Amino acid sequence: MKTSIYVLLLFLCGWSYSQTTISGTVLDDSGQPIPGANIIVIGTSTGTVTDFDGNFTLNVTQAPPFDLQASSIGFATVVERIISNNQTVNFTLKEGTSLDEVVISASRTPERIFESPVTVERIGLKEIKSTASVDFYDGLENLKGVDVNTNSLTFKSVNTRGFATFANNRFMQLVDGMDNSTPALNFPIGNLVGMTETDVLSVELLPGASSALYGANAFNGILFMQSKNPFDHPGIRASIKRGITSQEAAGDNAYTDVSFSAGHKFSNKFAGKVNFGYLKGTDWAANSEVDKNMPGGTRATNVNYNGVNVYGDIVFTNIRAAAGGLGIVPNVNVSRTGYNESDLTDYNAESIKADWGLYYRPFENDFEISYVGKVGTGSTIYQGTNRYHINGFFQEQHKLEIKNNNFFLRGYVVGDKAGKSYDMEATAIQINRAWKSDQQWFGDYIGTYVGATFGGATEAQAHAAARVAAENGRFEPGSPEFVAAFNKSINDPNLVTGSKFQDASKYYHADGNYNFSHLTDIAEIQIGGSYRQYSLNSSGTIYTDSDGPIDYSEFGVYTQIQKNLELNDALDLKLTGSIRYDKSEYFDGFLSPRISAGLTVNKNHNFRASVQTGFRNPTTQDLFIGLDTGAYVLVGSAPDNLDRFSRTYNVSASGQLLGQPATVTQAGGAAYTNSYTATSALAAAATGNAALLQVANPGLIKPEQISTAEVGYRGKYSNLIVDFSAYYNKYKDFISQGRVISPLYGTVGDNSLSFEAVKNRDYQIYGSYTNAEADVKSYGASIGLSTKILGDFDLSGSYTYAKLDFDQAKYPSFVTNFNTPEHKFKASFGNTELFKNFGFNVSYRFSDDYFWEATFGDGVVPEFHVVDAQINLVVPSLKSIFKVGATNLGGKEYYTAFGTGYIGSMYYASWTINNL
Structure with missing residues (x-):
């Protein structure tokens, strides 16, 4: 009898849970519906999102009473008490400001931008919807202090605070916690194999050094891209974008960008998603015939002509x-x-990418186990030492992660294949x-x-x-x-006789973090660490791995303590201290501390200051490259790499008259043990003056270090928001690449036999990787202002100043690759609701001229002014947003790096369905 009663009670309880239904609407404080607002039962993973009309219906297993929360990016969160079944709840969310938005990247814990201890920039769903750029990734170039260098139509390199080329290994790009850099190249390749726009939830960007929490590669900054979790964002979303690219060199060409996302919450325990993206266009053609060897030269006027493209x-x-x-x-x-x-x-620009995920919440709360897989392939142009046609490049990522609100533990593998890529x-x-x-x-x-x-x-x-x-x-x-x-x-991977790249490199990465804030009120304490194993496998076409893969590893551990002190009703002080230890098997370990303080005054003004050190380990290319570029040979300076590259050379008739053999085999280590500086050797050969020779013999590479100080202010003045920051960076052991000449016979410094080798052109030119003796410093500042005018019109603008502090006269042959304009200005003007369901946005960018330095070539990048614009119409009955836009409306073509194609204009129309 008792058993029957228990079964009956369980049945009735289960029946009552399944019958708890809540419905309602979510509106802003002007009465307009908020589509895509998150509705969640507090303390569980049970929730839903509002439709285009701001309506929702939610069936839950909890019996009342319980708390229901409504939230949306850019609005203050509201909680309502549910006390009965079939209750109707109408939420009204008050619009906040950009400073109220929550970020995670700055401290590895949720906090308002307003209280962040360092500078942080953010793009959310609202900004993605209204961006005047052709997609969310291009929209990054409108952020304060950000440089986006356009390598090609589908490959753009993001950087902050200078010191970068397209091979930007000073900047980290994370997608749902996974490093998006390619194993073969060791740097991110933009969004070529990244995220689909319909799956993007938010983008956060930290400018400047962040080694204290994120390790060696977080030297210039980090870009965080977060996707939509199917528990919180179920449903089908799609977007199609059609238009043209217009460039004088390439003409008008069709452009197509399609993305599709599907997420489904099978139960409160299990959810899954799948995403697909396809982009097709024609790249910006590069057709410069400027002579690198002689200003103003042409093939007709310079017998040693070397055209840029x-x-x-x-x-x-x-x-x-x-x-x-x-x-x-x-x-x-x-x-x-x-x-x-x-x-x-053929200038084919193409990107095909897909990802999928399975998510399991065994306890129906924030504890989650997930698997995510990503694959992508594409074709583009990459500019490094030479220009490369990246054709059918393939990258895959696979991640397993366990997490809740207090910890995460993840492991992932990233692998790539070069496809049919080649050096032009x-x-x-x-x-x-x-x-x-x-x-x-x-x-x-x-x-x-x-x-x-x-x-x-x-x-x-x-x-x-x-x-x-x-x-x-x-x-x-x-x-x-x-x-x-x-x-x-x-199709020949032997770079002596062919030009094909062959690669199947991988790296394996694991990292974890635990936040003890739920266990103690003394302070928020975090500990974490990471481990990475590289496996380089280019079959000798990029690295010196012709006899098998090169494996090596590095690890790091860190801790952070953060304390909030309420000094009085008007003053709040947040103190943060972080320290990280990193160790590569090739180098001694490094400590990277960071100390920051943020003082909030009257809840509307925040003053912050931080000091930190950072470092970056030499990249895989710095250590293990062995690549003949045609003009010179690149040889990495890992101790066990120096003799893995060797080449047999024919000795000139003049050299043989000096008693030298007809052929000489030279190992790459000669670049570091028996070399002259290239400039001095060429000058000595041209003049016959041996006294001009300067011994190079660069030291083997070691990690680069940075010491940085930053101050900032964020404040609200009625409708005006101010965000200001200034920084000062000092570098030690600055990693650089130099040109040296190693004679095929003789010993440098003898000024006799080695000089004869130089005169007879019996030498090899090398690109060496080492650390500069020069003191390199940089400083800069940014200020951003945003407000509402004329009612609901959004107006914002930012100015960024960046300056290199370096004695070029003392070190004339040293190249810093600073590569950023001294002055940048950006502005945006728009209205998301000019009239019912209709909005627009116009953005403007100005860049001062600057000098671009890179291994491909050096030259001035002229100043440019760019205007982008879009209008959009929301059609709730179709759950759709229609957008028409154009980039570079003025039509004046420009470029952001020496040697690339001019950037023309793009005109497009898009239809996005259900992307809330």
């Missing part, structure tokens, strides 16, 4: 030396004729050599030059005749011979 002409020789010192031949360098970039790529410079070189070897080409050139000179030709006429003769029969672009040589090169 002309490839293969990097191969040159001194024709007098090649002629055995024959006096009638001038002592000048002559380069082979190259091919334009457009001959070597090397491809042009190999096509030329497939037709005629360098020795034969220069032999034909010299023979014709001598004959023309004896026939009475002037020097210019003789050079012109020599090139015509040497070029006779050259493979013309598009010809069967050209196509055959092209295909042979891009």
Whole structure:
């Protein structure tokens, strides 16, 4: 009998739980519905989101009474008490400001931006909806203090506070806690294989060093991208965007961007999601024929012409030396004729990506176990030492994570494959050599030059005749011979004879964090750590791993203590202290402390200050690269890497007359043990003055360090919000890449045999990786203002100043790659509800001119002014948002880095369904 009663009671309880239904609406304080607002039963994972009309219905298993919470980004959270079944609850959320939004990145714990101990920028669903940029990732360039350097249409590099090239390994990019950098390249490749826009929940950006919590690569800043959890954001969402890109060099071309997301909450314990994105367009064509070797030079006026976007002409020789010192031949360098970039790529820009996730909450609360998988492939242009056609590049990520509100423990693996990617410079070189070897080409050139000179030709006429003769029969672009040589090169991974990249590298990463705040009220205490294992596997095409993968590891541990002190009714003080220890198996361990203080006055003014140190370990390329770029050989300076790269060279006839063998095999370690600086060696060879030689022998690389101080202020003045920050950075052991020349015979410093080798061009030029002796400092400041005018119109603007403090005269050959304008200004004006369901936004960006330094080339980036705009219409009956927009409305093309294609305009229309 008792058993029957218990069963009956359990049945009745279960029946009563299943019958608890709550419905209602969520409105803002002006009476407008808030779509996508989160409704959740406090203390559980049970919840839903409002529809386009702000309505919701929620069935729960709890019996009243319990608390129901409504929240939406940009609004104050409201809690209502549920006391009966079928209760109707109408929430009214008061609109907050950007400073009220909650961020996690700054302290690894939820806190308002207003109280963050360091500078932080954020993009949420509202900003994604209203951005005037073509997508959320491009919208980052409107954030205060942010540089977005456009490598190509689908590959953009985000950076803050200077010191970056497209190979930006000073900046970290995390997607749901996973590092998005590629194992082979060791830096993020933008959003090529990243997130789909319909799955983006929020984006946070920390400018400046963040090593104290995030480790070695968080040197210049971190970008955090968080996706939607299907427990909180179920449903199907889709977006289609169609338009054109318009550029003078490439013309008008179709652009398509499609994304799809589906999340489903099967129960209060189990949920899943899947996302897919596809982008197709035509890249910004690069067609600069500016001569790198001689300002104002052309192929007709400079026999050693080397065009910016002309490839293969990097191969040159001194024709007098090649002629055995024959006096009638001038002592000048002559380069082979190259091919334009457009001959070597189809400018296809494509991105295909998908991800999926399974989420399990066994106790129906915040404890969650999840698996997430991501794959992506794409084609784009990457500019490093050379220009590379990234064709069919593939990257995958797999993550397992256990977490609740107080801890997380995750492990993931990231792997990539190079696909059919190739080096366009090397491809042009190999096509030329497939037709005629360098020795034969220069032999034909010299023979014709001598004959023309004896026939009475002037020097210019003789050079012109020599090139015509040497070029006779050259493979013309598009010809069967050209196509055959092209295909042979891009499918040959031996970079001596081909140009294909071959890679299947991986890294394995684990990290965890525990927050003890629920156990003690003394302070908020966190501990955490991370471990990473690299496995480099390029089959010798990038790294010196031709005999097998290169494996090495690094780890770090950290702790943070944060304390809030209420000094009185008007003053609140937040103190934060962090320290992290990191160790790579190749280097000594480093401590990275950070101390910060934030003082809140009258709840509307926050003053903050922080000091910290940071570091970054040398990258995989700094340590293990072994790559012949055509102009020079890159050799990483890990101790066990120096002799893994070797090459056999032919010694000149002049060198053999000095008693040298016909061939010499030289290991890459010569760059670090027997080398001159490239500038001094070339000057000595040109003048015959051995006294100009300067011994290089750069030291082996070690970690770079930074000491930084930052102050800031955030404040509210009625409708005006102010956010100001200033910083000062000082670097030690600044990691740099230099050019050195290693003679094939002789010992540097003897000024005799080694000098003869330099004069006879019996040497190899290397790119070495080392630490600079120079003191490098930088400082800057940013201020952002935002307000509402004319009622509901949003107006914001920001100004950023950045300055390099470095004695260039003392270290003329040292390259800092500062690569950021001294002055930047950005502004935005719009209204999300100009009239019912209709909004617009206009954004403006100004960049001062600046000097770009990188291994591909150096040059001035002119100032530019860019205006983007969009209008959008919300149609609740279709659960849709329609948008029409344009970027670079003025149409004046510009570029953000030397050597890339000019950025034109984009015009698009989009339809987004159910993306709340």
